[in-house]
Amino acid sequence: MNNFYLNKSNEELKKAKKLTVTMIVLKFILLFSCIIFFVVLGPSFLLTLSSAVADKPSNTNDFGLFSTAIFLLIFGFILFCVGIASFVIHIMVCVKSYKIDNTSFILLLVGFFISIVDLVGAFILLSKINKQSDEEQLKVQFVSNNQNN
16 A cells, blocks of 8 residues: 555656656747847848838838748747746646745746746756655665565
8 A cells, every 4th residue: 555655656756857847848948949039030020121111112022021020920929839838837837846845836936037046946846856756766665675575
């Protein structure tokens, strides 16, 4: 009977670990995508827009402006969807972290407002999960060795 509870706790740790890793990956995807968006695509759109405004009405490049605007809208929509998924997973990780570690739970809550604190809390939670998972595996091995003797 004792093994059942240990395995259940170990399964919860595995789920929390998967969610935490997913959250970290999504946060880094958002970070790099926003950097790409603001550094590369934003200025190119502004240059295209300013050149279209500066040109005479008969000489405008409507297709270039339209295609750039559509591309930016699609890229922005993809970023929005990834952001929503990251937000939902962040909430799920906060709920799971409450049962595992209070420090990471508090950091994850603050991370809703300051995103770098969110990453710190996620990495702390991941290290605590790995530590507890190793302890759970040692307990299971100890219990199984005692039952065999």
